[in-house]
Each structure stands twice: as C-alpha cells, then as structure tokens.
Amino acid sequence: MKKITRRSFLTVCGAVAAAAALTACGGSASxxxxxxxxxxxxxxxxxxxxxxxxxxxxxxxxSMKNVIAALTEGFAEVEPGVTVSYDPTGSGAGITGATDKTxxxxxxxxxxxxxxxxxxxTIVALDGxxxxxxxxxxVEDLTVDQLKQMFTGEITNWSEVGGDDxxxxxxxxxxGSGTRDGFESIVDVKDSCKYAQELTATGAVISAxxxxxxxxxxxxxxxxxxxxxAVTVGGVECSxxxxxxxxxxxxxxxxxxxxxxxxxxxxxxxxxxxxxxxDAADLIRTAGAVPVNE
Numbered sequence: 001m002k003k004i005t006r007r008s009f010l011t012v013c014g015a016v017a018a019a020a021a022l023t024a025c026g027g028s029a030s031x032x033x034x035x036x037x038x039x040x041x042x043x044x045x046x047x048x049x050x051x052x053x054x055x056x057x058x059x060x061x062x063s064m065k066n067v068i069a070a071l072t073e074g075f076a077e078v079e080p081g082v083t084v085s086y087d088p089t090g091s092g093a094g095i096t097g098a099t100d101k102t103x104x105x106x107x108x109x110x111x112x113x114x115x116x117x118x119x120x121x122t123i124v125a126l127d128g129x130x131x132x133x134x135x136x137x138x139v140e141d142l143t144v145d146q147l148k149q150m151f152t153g154e155i156t157n158w159s160e161v162g163g164d165d166x167x168x169x170x171x172x173x174x175x176g177s178g179t180r181d182g183f184e185s186i187v188d189v190k191d192s193c194k195y196a197q198e199l200t201a202t203g204a205v206i207s208a209x210x211x212x213x214x215x216x217x218x219x220x221x222x223x224x225x226x227x228x229x230a231v232t233v234g235g236v237e238c239s240x241x242x243x244x245x246x247x248x249x250x251x252x253x254x255x256x257x258x259x260x261x262x263x264x265x266x267x268x269x270x271x272x273x274x275x276x277x278x279d280a281a282d283l284i285r286t287a288g289a290v291p292v293n294e
Contacts, residue, residue: 052079056268059087060094060107063178064254067125068107070287071275078274082267095119098257104268106257109182118260124275125254125289128221128243129183130230132206134213139163141232144249147187150216153194158214169196171208171217182252183218218250222288243290254289 058068065088072084089097091108098106098119112121131147133139139162142150149155150168159165172195173180179202184190196215199205202223209215210227221238224230230238233249242248256272258264264272274280281294 051081052267052270053081054083054265054267056082056084056105056265056271057087057097057103058084058094058105058107059089059097059103060257061091061109061178061254062088062176063091063109063127063182064107065178066287067254067284067289070283071271071280074280074283075271075274079267079270082271084271095257098259101259101262104258104264105272108255108257109178109252110185111253111255112257119257120260121253121255121257122272122276123253123292124256124280125284125291126243127182127252127254127289128238128240128248129179129186129218129250129252130221130224130238131216131218131233131250132209132224132228132230133216134209135227135229136213137163137229139231141235143234144187147233147250148189151184151187151189151193166214169212169215170194171197171199171205171212171215173202173205173218174198174200179218179220183250186250186252220288221290222285240285240290244292 065086068084068086072086075082075084086107087103091110094103094106094108095112095116096106097103099116106119108121109127112119131142137158139158142161146155146161150161151170151172155161156168157165158168170193172183172193175198177200184193197208199208202219205217205219206223206225206228209217221240221243224238232238236242236248238248238250243251256275258272276293278294281291284291
C-alpha cells in the first residue's frame with residue numbers, strides 16, 4: 001500500500017504546477033520566485049482545507065478487533081487528523097448501534113438477519129477457521145455434522161471418525177473469544193461444547209493440540225503452521241482461496257454495517273472507502289482475515 005498523505009500529495013502537485021508555470025513563462029528570477037511562493041502558499045491553503053479531522057465511531061464484533069486495529073493504523077497514515085474509535089461490544093450491539101445512529105459504522109462478524117432492517121451490510125473481509133489435529137492423527141477429513149457431534153459429546157472416540165481408538169480431547173478458546181464464537185456459531189454448537197481445555201490464546205490451542213495425539217481444536221487460518229495438521233472439512237482444504245470462493249464451510253463474514261437513512265460524515269466515508277479498497281488488502285491479511293477486495 002502506498003504510504004502517502006493527502007498533505008504530501010497536494011504539496012507535490014503544487015510544486016509541479018509551479019515548475020510548469022516557470023517553463024511556460026520564461027520570466028525573470030524574481031517573477032519565478034514569486035510564482036513559486038504563490039504556488040506553495042496555494043498548496044498549503046488547499047492542503048489545510050482538504051485535510052480531514054474528527055472521529056469515526058465504530059463498534060460491535062469482538063472478532064474484528066485485529067482487523068479494525070490494522071485498518072485504523074493504515075488509515076492514520078493517509079488521514080492523520082482522523083481518529084477511529086472502536087467499542088468491542090459484540091455483533092448484535094454493533095448492528096443496533098448503526099440502526100439507532102449511535103455508531104457511524106457498526107461491526108458484525110455475521111451476516112445481517114432478515115429482521116435487521118434499515119441498515120446495509122458490506123463485507124470487508126472473511127474469517128476462515130481451521131480445524132486442527134495432532135500431526136500423528138490418521139484423520140484427514142471431517143464433516144460439519146461430525147464436528148458438531150464431536151464437540152457436543154455425541155462422538156467421543158476417534159475410531160468413530162476414521163482414527164485410532166482413543167478418547168477425543170476437545171481443545172477450545174475461552175468464553176468471549178471471537179474465534180470460539182465464530183466456530184460455535186458456524187458448527188451450531190453454541191454454549192454446548194464439552195471442552196477438556198479452554199485456553200486464552202490461539203497459540204496455546206495450537207500447542208495443546210501439538211502435544212496431544214488425541215486432541216482437536218480450532219484456530220484462525222493465518223495462525224496455523226506446520227506443527228499441527230489442518231483437516232479438510234467436507235473434503236475442502238482451509239485456505240485463503242477456498243474461504244474466498246465460499247467452498248470452505250467453517251468461515252464467516254466481517255461486515256461493516258451502516259444506516260440506510262444517514263449520509264456518512266466525510267471522515268467516516270473516507271475510512272469506509274479505505275477499508276473496502278484494494279489498498280487495505282494486505283492490512284486485512286496481516287490481521288489474520290481474508291480480504292475480499294484486491
């Protein structure tokens with residue numbers, strides 16, 4: 001992404017305009033200096049007028065924390081006068097905030113429901129959640145239904161899903177984790193998982209699965225290395241490509257929610273446009289999500 005501010009861009013434009021005037025007029029040194037000074041002053045005035053300021057209020061999905069942090073940091077390089085605030089209150093609260101106009105942009109890590117009217121949802125990224133097992137596991141593929149039965153305790157032995165005989169050890173994230181919320185929502189096991197361990201970090205989940213040949217867990221796609229094995233789900237590998245084309249099932253959208261009846265402020269519109277542009281793709285990817293615009 002090009003790191004150039006609006007101010008520096010306008011200053012460059014002013015200098016180019018001054019040089020062009022010099023070449024065309026061929027005037028004296030004094031007139032050239034006056035022309036250059038005038039152009040620079042005009043550029044400064046234009047830059048001051050064009051620079052944005054103020055706050056953009058966002059809030060909602062806790063799962064979008066890293067993505068919003070990355071987008072905010074990148075946007076600050078373009079519009080340093082704008083502050084983007086973020087209140088991690090959950091997707092439902094984000095949608096409500098956009099609906100009742102207390103937020104400029106609500107954040108949701110799920111698609112809008114039919115009864116959530118008066119707002120528009122714009123997907124800015126996708127979140128792929130990999131299902132991980134120990135590298136020594138014989139299991140290569142699981143279906144969403146098998147995952148549901150495993151995590152709710154209906155299937156308790158690896159031999160029931162093609163593995164060696166042994167009791168399945170379920171590793172998950174702590175309550176309040178965005179990754180946990182995403183996994184449980186997609187697999188339809190919300191608040192009914194029979195975890196052996198609930199850990200407070202993705203790295204801890206990966207380490208626990210690495211250390212236990214009977215373990216299974218989940219982690220964001222970007223965090224999974226070669227210390228564990230990511231199984232396919234319904235025969236589809238978890239990758240940026242399969243998340244983007246929708247063939248990998250354990251995924252969800254990251255959504256910007258805006259009120260249909262409200263025109264965004266200039267600074268909010270600028271942040272929205274930046275976040276949904278190709279320039280933001282690498283920032284979103286670095287934050288662990290899959291960009292949809294690039």
